[in-house]
Each structure stands twice: as C-alpha cells, then as structure tokens.
Amino acid sequence: MPRRTMIEAIRDAMDVSMARDERVIVFGEDVGFFGGVFRCTQGLQAKYGKSRCFDAPISEAGIVGSAIGMAAYGLKPCVEVQFADYVYPAYDQIVSEAARLRYRSNGDFTCPIVVRMPTGGGIFGGQTHSQSPEALFTHVSGLKVVVPSNPHDAKGLLIAAIEDPDPVIFLEPKRLYNGPFDGHHERPVTPWSKHELGEVADGHYTVPLGMAVIRRPGVAVTVLAYGTMVYVAEAAAEETGIDAEIIDLRTLLPLDLETIVGSVKKTGRCVIVHEATLTSGFGAELSALVQENCFYHLEAPVARVAGWDTPYPHAQEWDYFPGPARLGRALLETMEA
Amino acid sequence: MADAGMLRFHVPEPEVRPGGTPDFSNVTIPKAGSVPRPETDVDPRTIRDMAFSIIRVLNRAGEAVGPWAGLLSDDELLDGLRHMMTLRSFDARMQMAQRQGKTSFYMQHLGEEAVSCAFRRALAPGDMNFPTYRQAGLLIADGYPMVTMMNQIYSNEADPLKGRQLPIMYSSKEHGFFSISGNLATQYIQAVGWAMASAISNDSKIAAAWIGDGSTAESDFHSALVFASTYKAPVVLNVVNNQWAISTFQGIARGGSGTFAARGLGFGIPSLRVDGNDYLAVHAVAKWAAERARSNLGPTLVEYVTYRVGAHSSSDDPSAYRPKAESDAWPLGDPIVRLKNHLIQRGVWSDERHTQAEAEILETVIAAQREAERHGTLHAGGKPSTRDMFEGVYAEMPPHLRRQRQQAGV
Numbered sequence: 001m002p003r004r005t006m007i008e009a010i011r012d013a014m015d016v017s018m019a020r021d022e023r024v025i026v027f028g029e030d031v032g033f034f035g036g037v038f039r040c041t042q043g044l045q046a047k048y049g050k051s052r053c054f055d056a057p058i059s060e061a062g063i064v065g066s067a068i069g070m071a072a073y074g075l076k077p078c079v080e081v082q083f084a085d086y087v088y089p090a091y092d093q094i095v096s097e098a099a100r101l102r103y104r105s106n107g108d109f110t111c112p113i114v115v116r117m118p119t120g121g122g123i124f125g126g127q128t129h130s131q132s133p134e135a136l137f138t139h140v141s142g143l144k145v146v147v148p149s150n151p152h153d154a155k156g157l158l159i160a161a162i163e164d165p166d167p168v169i170f171l172e173p174k175r176l177y178n179g180p181f182d183g184h185h186e187r188p189v190t191p192w193s194k195h196e197l198g199e200v201a202d203g204h205y206t207v208p209l210g211m212a213v214i215r216r217p218g219v220a221v222t223v224l225a226y227g228t229m230v231y232v233a234e235a236a237a238e239e240t241g242i243d244a245e246i247i248d249l250r251t252l253l254p255l256d257l258e259t260i261v262g263s264v265k266k267t268g269r270c271v272i273v274h275e276a277t278l279t280s281g282f283g284a285e286l287s288a289l290v291q292e293n294c295f296y297h298l299e300a301p302v303a304r305v306a307g308w309d310t311p312y313p314h315a316q317e318w319d320y321f322p323g324p325a326r327l328g329r330a331l332l333e334t335m336e337a
Numbered sequence: 338m339a340d341a342g343m344l345r346f347h348v349p350e351p352e353v354r355p356g357g358t359p360d361f362s363n364v365t366i367p368k369a370g371s372v373p374r375p376e377t378d379v380d381p382r383t384i385r386d387m388a389f390s391i392i393r394v395l396n397r398a399g400e401a402v403g404p405w406a407g408l409l410s411d412d413e414l415l416d417g418l419r420h421m422m423t424l425r426s427f428d429a430r431m432q433m434a435q436r437q438g439k440t441s442f443y444m445q446h447l448g449e450e451a452v453s454c455a456f457r458r459a460l461a462p463g464d465m466n467f468p469t470y471r472q473a474g475l476l477i478a479d480g481y482p483m484v485t486m487m488n489q490i491y492s493n494e495a496d497p498l499k500g501r502q503l504p505i506m507y508s509s510k511e512h513g514f515f516s517i518s519g520n521l522a523t524q525y526i527q528a529v530g531w532a533m534a535s536a537i538s539n540d541s542k543i544a545a546a547w548i549g550d551g552s553t554a555e556s557d558f559h560s561a562l563v564f565a566s567t568y569k570a571p572v573v574l575n576v577v578n579n580q581w582a583i584s585t586f587q588g589i590a591r592g593g594s595g596t597f598a599a600r601g602l603g604f605g606i607p608s609l610r611v612d613g614n615d616y617l618a619v620h621a622v623a624k625w626a627a628e629r630a631r632s633n634l635g636p637t638l639v640e641y642v643t644y645r646v647g648a649h650s651s652s653d654d655p656s657a658y659r660p661k662a663e664s665d666a667w668p669l670g671d672p673i674v675r676l677k678n679h680l681i682q683r684g685v686w687s688d689e690r691h692t693q694a695e696a697e698i699l700e701t702v703i704a705a706q707r708e709a710e711r712h713g714t715l716h717a718g719g720k721p722s723t724r725d726m727f728e729g730v731y732a733e734m735p736p737h738l739r740r741q742r743q744q745a746g747v
Contacts, residue, residue, distance in 0.1 A: 025537060051537045057567055062526055062560030069467070069530025069544070072515060075537065077530075089556070096520040097527065103729045105508040105516035106498045110732070142730050165732035210735065254735035 003193045004200040006177045009151035010040045010116075013158035014078060016204050018048050024162055025070060026053045028063055028080030028116075037082060038118060038177060064090035064115060068097050071111045078162050084119040084171060085128040091136070098167040099142030114161045118174035119147070120228055120275050121312055122181060122321050125174075130312040132227075132276035137169045138253045138285065144168045144209055145253040149176060149230040150197035153250060156207030164209060173227040181228055182235035183323030212256035214263070218245035221269035221334055223327075224260060224286050226250065229273045235324040242331045244271075252282055260286070261293045268299040269334050273327050278306040300337035305330045351586035355656060359666035366668050369396035369612075370403020374621075377629045381607040388598035388608040391642055394617040399678035405621040411685045417458065417616050418680060420478040421450035421673050422694060426702045427473075427483060428647075431490055434706070435504075435651045439714035440490050442504045444470050448646030448664060451616040451672035452577055454478045456545065459623035460513065461631075463542045467515045467528035470505055471577065472547055479512045483702065487709035494719030495712035501726070522548055522555035525574070529564045532572035532630070543571040543630040551582020553597055554590040562638070566604040569635035573626040574601070576638065577613065579645035584658040601638030613643030614669040616676045642669065723747045 004012060017024045026044055028036075032055035035042030044053040056063050060081050067077035081087045087094070094115065101111040121130030137145045144166055148154035154172065161168035175181050179191045192198030215230055220243040223233045230248045237244040245263050249256065264270045270290050272283040283304040290302050305322045313320055352360050372392045375384050394406045401407065409417070428445040435443040446453070453474030460466070466475050476486060485497060489507055492500040498508060508516035515524060515531075528546030535542045548558060553576060565572050576597045580587050587597075594600055601608030607629070611622040619641065626637035646664040648655050655661075680686035713719035727734065727742040734742075 025534075057560075057563050059560045059563060061557055062564050065523065065526030065557060065560060066530030066533060066564050069527035069532070070534035070537075072527065073465075073531045073534035073538070075534045092520060093523060093526075093557075097518060097523050100518075101516060102732070104498065104502050104506070104518070105510075106501065107729055108497075108508045108510045109516050144731075254731075254737060257736065 001199040001201055003198040004151045005179070005192045005198070006148070006151045006154050006172070007039050009155040009200045010158055010172065011042060011044070012200065013155040013162070014041065014044060015047070017078070017159055017162045018044065018052060020204060021076065023074065023076045025075050025077045026079070027056050027077070029056055029058055029082050031055060031080050036080065038174065040116070041080070060086055060090035061093055064093040064098065067113045068093060068101065068111055071113045072101070072109045076112050076162060078114040078116065081115060081117040083129050084117040084133050085131045087115070087117055087133060090115070094137070094143070094167070094169070095140050099140045102166070103142060110165060111167045112165050114158070114168045114170050116170045116172060119171040120173040120175050121317070122175040122183070122185070122228060124314060124317050125312070126314040127311045132274065132307070134171055134252055135276060135280060135282045138282050142167065143253060144251065145171070146209060146251050147171045147173065147226045148250065149173065149227050149248050150180070150195070151192050151200045152197050153207050155200050156205050157209065157250065159204065160206040160209050163206065168209070171227070175228045180231045182231040183321060184235065185318055207250070209251045210254045210256060211251065212247050212249045212259040214245060214259070215248045216244065216246040218243040219267055220244055221271060221331060222247060222260070222263040222267045224249060224270065224272045226252065226274065229275060229322065232322065232324050232327055233273060236327040236331055239324055240328045240331050242335060244331060257289060257293065260290065264290050264294040265297045268297050270294070270298070271303045271305065271327070271330050271334050273305040273322055275307050275322060277309045278304060279309050281306055300334045303330045303334050349586070349588040349592070351588065351659070353660055353663070355658065355660055357660055359660045359663040361666055361668050364668060367391050367393065369393040370406070372403070372405070374404035374625070377625055377632060378634055379607070381605055384607060385602055388602055388610060389595055391610050391612050392618050392622055393612040393615050394621060395615045395675050395679050399675070399682040401617055401679060405618055408621050408624060409617060411683060413458070414616070414676065414680055415685065417454060417620070418673070418676050419694065419698070420454040420474060421616070421676065422698050423702065424450045424454060424474050424477045425673060426698045427477065427486070430702050430706055431487070432651060434490070438716065439710070440492070440504050441715055443490065443651045444505050444649070445647040446471055446473060448671065449577065449579055449613065449643050450474055451619050451676070452613050452641045452643060455616045455619035456575070456623045459620055459627050460545065463513070464545065465513050465515060465528070465531050465542065466545045466547065467524035467531070468517060468547045469524070469549055469552070470517055471549065473505065473507070475514055476507060476509065476512055481509055481512045481514070483705040484708045487706055488712055491709060491712070491714045492720065493709065493713035494721060495709070496721055499725040499728070500721035521552040522557040525561040526557045526564060529561045529570045529572050532570040533564070533568050536568070536571055541631065543573065543627060545573045545575060547575045547577065549582060550576065550578040550580065550587040550597055551585060551590050553600065562601065562604045562606065565636035566606055569633070571630035571633070572636045573623065573630055574606070574636055574638040576640045577643065578640050579643050581645045581649070581659070583649045583653060596640060598638060598640035606636050606638050608638040608640070610640045610642060612669055613641030614672040614675060616672060617679070644669070
C-alpha cells in the first residue's frame with residue numbers, strides 16, 4: 001500500500017472527492033495556483049480548472065460566507081483557512097450561519113461545507129500559528145468537529161466530511177503534516193513513510209465521523225487524546241511503563257461516548273490531554289461526561305493535562321506544549337491516587 | 338505648517354432631533370427623467386456620476402418620464418399597486434396582532450413597499466434573493482401565501498419553520514427567498530457565493546443581495562463587494578437607504594462617503610442610486626442590473642433612497658430620536674400614493690377604485706389572518722411540538738441530542 005504524508009493524504013482526499021463529485025469546490029488563500037502554503041492543494045487547480053480550485057482574497061469571513069452561499073445553491077465547498085488562529089473573522093459566519101442554516105430554515109436550506117484549518121503548536125509558531133480553538137466550535141450546536149492524527153484517518157475523515165450533509169470544522173494538526181510527533185523535540189522526527197499509519201490506500205474510502213479508535217489497548221488508565229497528543233500519550237505510556245489505554249477521539253462533535261465510557265469503566269481511571277488551554281477547554285466537557293457516566297467505576301479523580309491558560313508563547317514553546325514528561329507525571333499521580 | 342491646536346473628535350449628527358422642524362433641504366432630488374439610461378455593457382468608469390444622482394421616473398404630475406420609463410404595462414403596474422397595498426395592509430394587521438399579544442414581535446415596511454415589490458418583478462424564476470428582515474414584498478409580489486407568513490409570525494402548529502425562528506424571519510427556497518438570519522449583513526456575502534456557484538455551474542440564475550444603510554458598516558458588506566468584484570459574480574447588490582438604523586441616522590454609517598452607492602466605485606462595481614419610492618424606477622433599475630448579471634457583465638450596486646416611515650420594530654419608539662412628522666416632510670413621498678396617481682393619470686385607475694381595492698385587500702388579509710389563527714397564535718391554540726425543537730440541528734440526530742430529547746420527556 002502506498003505511503004503518504006498527512007499533507008499528501010489530505011490532498012488525495014480532495015482529489016478523490018473532486019473527481020467523484022463535480023459539486024466539490026476547493027478554495028482559500030493561496031490554495032489555487034500555488035497549491036497552498038502547506039502544499040495541501042498542490043496540483044488540484046491544474047487538474048480540475050480554476051472553476052473548481054481557486055485563490056481567494058484574504059478574507060476569512062468572505063471565504064466561509066461565500067462557501068455558505070455556494071452550499072445553499074447546491075455545491076459542496078471544501079474551503080481552507082490558512083491557520084486556525086485566523087478563523088475568528090469567519091466565526092460569525094460559522095456560528096450564526098453555517099451551524100444554524102438547516103435548523104432555522106427547517107431544512108429548506110442546508111450547509112454541507114468543510115472548513116479545513118491547520119491547528120496546534122509545537123512548531124515555534126508563537127501566538128498566531130499555534131492555537132487549538134476546537135472548544136470554540138464544539139460549543140456550537142449544528143457543527144461537526146474533526147481532528148485527525150495520521151494520514152490514513154486524515155484522508156478517510158476528510159472524504160467523509162466532504163460527503164457529510166452538515167458543516168464540518170476540520171482541524172489539521174500541522175505538527176503532524178510530515179510525520180508523527182511525540183513531544184520529544186530533541187530527537188529527530190521520523191517521516192510518515194516509516195510509520196504504519198502512513199499507509200494510505202488509493203481511491204475512495206471513508207473513516208466515519210463520530211467514531212473514536214483505541215490506539216493502544218491497556219487496562220490501567222484511559223487516556224483521552226486527539227491530534228498530536230495521541231503520540232505524546234503513546235510516548236508517556238511507554239516511558240512510565242503504565243499500561244494505558246489510549247483513545248484517539250478523531251471526532252470531537254458528535255463524540256463517541258460509548259468507546260470512552262467502555263474504556264473508563266474497564267480501567268477505572270482517566271487522564272485527558274489536549275494542547276488547547278485548560279479553562280473551558282474541550283477537556284472540561286470530556287471530564288464532565290466521564291464523571292457523569294462512570295462515577296461508580298472511578299478509582300481516582302479525572303485528570304486534565306493541557307496548555308496553560310496563557311496565549312501560546314514563542315521562546316517558551318516546550319514549557320507550554322504538554323509533552324510526555326508532563327503527561328507521564330499525571331499518569332503516575334492518577335495511578336497512585 | 339501652523340499649529341492646529343488640540344485635536345477635536347467628530348461625531349456626525351442628524352439635522353433635526355425631536356421637537357425640531359423636519360428639514361430635508363440638504364437632500365438633492367434630481368428631476369424625474371433627468372438621469373440617462375446607459376447600455377448594460379457600459380464601461381463602469383464612464384458612469385461614476387450615477388452613484389451621486391437619483392434615477393427617477395415619476396414626476397410631480399404623476400407622469401412617467403425619461404429614459405427609464407415605459408417598461409411596464411398597465412396590468413403589471415396594477416399588479417404592483419396591489420402588491421404594495423397588500424404589504425401595507427398585512428403590516429398593519431400584524432403590527433396590531435403584536436399589540437394584541439398574538440405574537441412577540443413584528444417589523445413593518447411602511448414607506449419602503451416599492452423597493453421589494455418592484456424588485457421581485459425584475460427577477461426570473463430560480464433567481465435567489467438574500468433578504469434582510471424588511472423585504473417581505475419579495476414574498477408578497479411572488480405570490481407566497483399570506484397565511485403561511487402569518488403562521489410563521491404566530492409560531493403556530495402550521496409554522497413552516499416549526500416555531501424555531503423569531504417572527505418575520507421567513508424562508509422559502511421555492512420562492513427564491515433565502516432564510517433570514519438575525520445577524521446583520523451575513524447574507525450579503527452569501528448571496529455573492531450563491532452567484533459564484535451559479536457561474537461555476539454554468540447556470541443562468543442570478544442572486545440578489547440585500548442590506549440596509551446601517552449594516553453597510555458591517556465587515557461582511559466589504560467582503561461581499563470584494564468577492565463580487567474579484568469574481569464578477571452575477572449578483573445585484575442592493576442597499577436600502579431608509580435613512581435610519583434603529584435610532585442611528587444614516588450619516589453614522591455613511592461617514593464621509595457622499596452616498597452609499599459611492600462605496601461600490603472603489604471596487605469597480607457600477608453603482609446606481611434610485612428613487613426607492615418610485616415603483617417604476619425601482620423596477621427599471623432592477624431590470625437593468627439583473628440583465629447585467631445575467632449577461633456575465635458582473636455585479637451592480639444599487640442604492641434605494643427611501644425613508645423608514647414606521648418604527649424600527651414593534652419594540653421601538655422613534656419619537657425618542659427623530660421628529661414625529663419627519664416622514665411627512667420626506668421629499669420622495671409615499672410609494673403607494675405615487676403609483677396610484679400615475680395609474681389615475683394613465684386613465685386606468687381612480688380614487689373610487691382605490692378605496693374599493695383597499696377594502697377588498699383588507700378583507701383578504703383578514704381572511705388569511707382568520708385562517709392562520711385557526712392554527713394557533715404564540716400563546717393560544719396549536720403550537721409546534723417540543724420534539725420539533727430537537728429536529729433539524731443535523732441531518733441525522735446524533736446520540737447526545739437523542740439523549741437530551743429523552744431527558745426532555747419527548
């Protein structure tokens with residue numbers, strides 16, 4: 001099976017979708033001729049023409065707002081916001097319009113759009129190239145929120161998102177674009193070509209939205225992770241020797257509660273990890289759900305390891321990024337509690 | 338350069354406040370028929386002055402004059418008059434229904450009836466409007482059932498939107514009327530996207546975007562003009578300048594720009610101003626702009642100069658911020674009276690027939706209201722089910738919503 005990077009897998013997902021359905025349109029800043037600042041749309045304009053893949057003015061509200069109009073017409077736009085840090089000008093369009101169009105019109109109009117955006121830190125991106133704003137979207141009724149962690153899932157989830165009848169926020173951890181990353185910045189990074197999840201089938205396949213996957217089976221403690229934190233969790237489990245069950249959530253909304261509850265009832269312990277800031281982050285929702293659904297099985301308080309409640313700094317990158325050492329300490333504390 | 342002293346902060350103010358004498362002497366009104374009608378494929382750079390004038394057809398004597406006249410037959414004009422009278426009558430009844438507690442909220446069109454009623458007749462089937470909350474004439478003039486509008490206003494058991502939306506936030510794909518949102522200006526860029534989609538699909542349909550004077554200050558107005566200009570989208574960009582954004586006079590949103598139409602010039606978009614109370618002028622300009630869009634000539638911006646005669650909404654009292662008689666002093670008059678006088682002048686209408694028509698229309702509206710009220714009003718009779726509240730958030734209900742619906746006991 002061919003090996004692909006996450007970038008190539010995402011590009012392949014759009015290629016496959018555009019070939020299958022002429023209603024699929026791809027646009028955003030630098031997305032057309034140049035092929036995207038991360039190369040995710042390279043070659044699509046040459047292959048499908050300027051009507052299907054084109055450059056947009058630097059206006060996130062314009063990109064998402066026009067995509068909503070296109071979806072109301074009957075197209076299926078898959079648009080890009082260059083960095084998740086720059087989605088805020090489009091927030092009104094996403095929250096007030098895309099998320100509510102089906103509901104407020106009683107299905108008279110619908111909004112099958114995908115908004116792709118590179119997310120997350122660990123790349124010395126500083127304040128405006130590192131944010132993880134997923135909680136701002138999981139709080140919005142009517143949206144679906146997806147965060148892939150590997151090339152195989154990225155392709156399957158993106159095709160599923162494009163085919164989904166509802167608006168999907170598709171957050172791509174840019175730290176994982178070229179290879180998995182466990183937080184050990186002092187070591188050289190291995191490329192996806194050396195990782196089994198870099199195996200990406202040709203052609204059409206989907207990974208269904210709303211389904212988590214167990215990345216590492218274990219019995220001692222459940223770790224709820226997504227995106228880059230999946231690899232941080234794997235490293236922390238290995239380094240502490242704790243037999244953690246690591247769940248890659250993949251879709252945050254709607255959430256695969258069944259897999260989470262099944263695991264925590266088995267292990268009796270739960271640690272949640274995300275890059276986003278702690279307070280009112282998605283981990284708070286996960287923690288509350290675990291507490292509500294697994295209270296009588298819990299043998300320790302649910303722990304959260306997250307970015308600090310500060311803007312994402314530059315020089316202090318590795319003091320901020322929740323790496324395997326910090327997660328490892330939380331795992332040990334949870335086991336001892 | 339000499340020292341200019343301390344900086345001074347500038348805040349625009351309307352000419353007159355409550356207690357003052359209404360004064361529109363600063364509003365320049367060109368004579369009817371005086372603005373030329375260019376070809377639709379005109380070079381936009383040669384008609385920049387049109388953004389500062391006002392296209393008018395009906396003169397003081399009620400005659401249709403000049404190059405924008407002569408497009409509509411007697412029957413079409415009589416239809417137009419009936420649409421405007423119906424909208425006004427509908428407004429009056431629904432405003433009263435709100436006062437009677439049959440609904441929570443209403444917004445009237447008083448004085449602006451010509452804009453949406455005449456515009457609708459310039460579109461073709463399949464074209465899509467992206468309206469604000471003050472273009473219900475688009476529905477009336479397209480024959481959308483008044484009973485359905487009232488069902489929506491009453492949030493009753495027959496409400497097509499299942500009680501989920503605030504009154505007057507209609508939606509009808511079938512009638513080319515995009516779902517209204519409470520968030521201002523959002524639909525302006527969506528209209529451009531819809532038009533881009535039509536062009537991408539090599540279709541022949543066009544879009545119409547709608548915005549008020551106040552909302553042009555929103556950033557989505559700017560996005561829409563950029564995208565429309567960049568992609569030459571087949572869209573008519575309508576700005577309804579009714580002088581007021583709730584209590585805020587249009588000078589606050591307009592600032593140093595001479596007119597709202599002039600905003601389009603910087604984007605290379607042909608921009609016209611039209612007498613919004615002149616049914617014939619509105620229709621002629623709409624037709625011109627629609628033809629441009631349909632001929633791949635790109636977007637047109639149209640500013641409708643009109644006046645918001647009524648309160649902003651059923652929750653507003655304009656006497657707190659503008660003179661009570663200001664609407665009487667408005668130099669462009671009343672759109673219904675002006676079309677009525679024109680039809681009398683044409684010899685196809687009379688004061689007697691007008692009075693009779695008013696009574697007939699009121700009867701039709703009351704009959705529709707009776708029928709709607711059989712399905713319930715906001716606080717009495719049939720209403721949408723609690724189950725409906727959980728439907729339609731997604732195409733398929735996800736597990737967490739199913740659990741919540743169970744918790745709600747439905």
